Amino acid sequence: MSFTLQAQEGGARKGVLRTAHGEVQTPAFMPVGTQGSVKALSPDELRDLGVGILLGNTYHLALRPGAERIARLGGLHRFMGWGSSILTDSGGFQVFSLDHLVTVADEGATFRSHLDGSPQRFTPESVMAVQRALGSDVAMAFDQPAPWPGDLRGARAAMERTHHWAERCLAQEAAPGQLRFGIAQGGFDPELREESARALSAMAFDGFAVGGLSLGEPRATTYRLLQLQTAILPADRPRYLMGVGTPIDLIEAVSRGVDLCDCVLPTRIARNGSVLVRGGRINLRNARFVEDGGPLDAGCDCYACRGFSRAYVRHLFMAGEILAHRLASIHNLAVLLRLTRTLRDAIGGGRFLEVAAALRAEWESAPLP
Ligand SMILES: [Zn+2]
Structure with a gap:
C-alpha cells in the first residue's frame, strides 16, 4: 500500500505517501519545477526548505529537451539532481491552455509547440510513455479540462473523454515503482463533478486528482465542487488538488480532505x-x-x-x-x-x-x- 492514513479531523487528513524515492508526509505542498527546475532554486535549497516532493511538467519536458533524451541521461531525478519524489503532470492542462492551437479527438490532442510551431500529438499512450521515460514517482493520466465558464455539453464531452483516456492510461505499463493517479473533471456542474468522481473511483488508480478548477470561477464554486468530489473519491487513496495554492486555498483544500497541492504562485x-x-x-x-x-x-x-x-x-x-x-x-x-x-x-x-x-x-x- 503506497498511502497510509494516520489521522483525520474535521474533514482534514494526515498521512504518508510512499514512493520509490521516499516518504512524503501529507498534506504536502509541491513546488513546481516546470522545466526540470524550480525557478531560481537549487535542489539543496529545496531540501533545506523541507520539500519532499515536487512537480515536473510533462508538456514542457517532452518538447524540450525530450523525454527519451532525459531517459538516456538517467531519468528525470538524475538529470535534475533531485533524489526525493517527483510527480509529473500529464500535460493536459498545458495542451488545452494553448486554446486555438489545439484540436482534440477521441484518439488524442494535436497542437503546435509553443517553442517552434512544430506539429505535436499527445495521446493517453504517448503521455504515459513520456512519464515512463522520465521515471517520475507519480504519473498523471491524460485529461481534458473544460474551460470556465464553458457550457454543459462541452463539459460533459471533455469529462467522458477524460474517463476513456484514463482507462487507456491505466492499460499502459508504468515505470518500475511508478504510481498512477487519475484526474476527475466535470467542468463547473455539480452533477458532472459527482459523476466524474464516481467513474474515476471505479478505476484502479493509486490516487486521484481534482482537475480543472481555479480557472476563473468564484472561489466559493471551487471549494463547493472540490468538496463534492473529495466526498466520493476513495478514502484510502491520496487526493491531489491541481494548480491551486494560495494560502487560503491551501487551508480550504486541506480542510476538505486534500493531501497534495501544487502551485506556481510562490515562485512566480x-x-x-x-x-x-x-x-x-x-x-x-x-x-x-x-x-x-x-x-x-x-x-x-x-x-x-x-x-x-x-x-x-x-x-x-x-x-x-x-x-x-x-x-x-x-x-x-x-x-x-x-x-x-x-x-x-x-x-x-x-x-x-x-x-x-x-x-x-x-x-x-x-x-x-
Ligand atoms: Zn522568510
Whole structure:
C-alpha cells in the first residue's frame, strides 16, 4: 500500500505517501519545477526548505529537451539532481491552455509547440510513455479540462473523454515503482463533478486528482465542487488538488480532505518582487521599503529572513540582481511549506478546526489573486 492514513479531523487528513524515492508526509505542498527546475532554486535549497516532493511538467519536458533524451541521461531525478519524489503532470492542462492551437479527438490532442510551431500529438499512450521515460514517482493520466465558464455539453464531452483516456492510461505499463493517479473533471456542474468522481473511483488508480478548477470561477464554486468530489473519491487513496495554492486555498483544500497541492504562485510572484507576509503580501519594489531594515517577514525563519533586510532585497530587485529572485522565492516557498506543516501537525490533535480558523482569519484579511 503506497498511502497510509494516520489521522483525520474535521474533514482534514494526515498521512504518508510512499514512493520509490521516499516518504512524503501529507498534506504536502509541491513546488513546481516546470522545466526540470524550480525557478531560481537549487535542489539543496529545496531540501533545506523541507520539500519532499515536487512537480515536473510533462508538456514542457517532452518538447524540450525530450523525454527519451532525459531517459538516456538517467531519468528525470538524475538529470535534475533531485533524489526525493517527483510527480509529473500529464500535460493536459498545458495542451488545452494553448486554446486555438489545439484540436482534440477521441484518439488524442494535436497542437503546435509553443517553442517552434512544430506539429505535436499527445495521446493517453504517448503521455504515459513520456512519464515512463522520465521515471517520475507519480504519473498523471491524460485529461481534458473544460474551460470556465464553458457550457454543459462541452463539459460533459471533455469529462467522458477524460474517463476513456484514463482507462487507456491505466492499460499502459508504468515505470518500475511508478504510481498512477487519475484526474476527475466535470467542468463547473455539480452533477458532472459527482459523476466524474464516481467513474474515476471505479478505476484502479493509486490516487486521484481534482482537475480543472481555479480557472476563473468564484472561489466559493471551487471549494463547493472540490468538496463534492473529495466526498466520493476513495478514502484510502491520496487526493491531489491541481494548480491551486494560495494560502487560503491551501487551508480550504486541506480542510476538505486534500493531501497534495501544487502551485506556481510562490515562485512566480517572487520574481516580480512580491513576498508573502503575515496576512497578505507586499511588493518590495515599493519605495516605502527603501530604508526598511527589518526582515521580509518578522515571523519567518527562512534563510532570506535570517540574513537580509527588506531594504537590501528591494535594492537587489531595483538593481536587477539574480539574488533578489532567489531570496524572494526561498521566502515565499518557506511560507507555504510552513503553513502546510502547521495544518498537518494540527490534524489528529483535536485542534485542527481551531488552527485552520486562526490561519484563515490571518490570510483572509488580504486575499491574493
Ligand atoms: Zn522568510
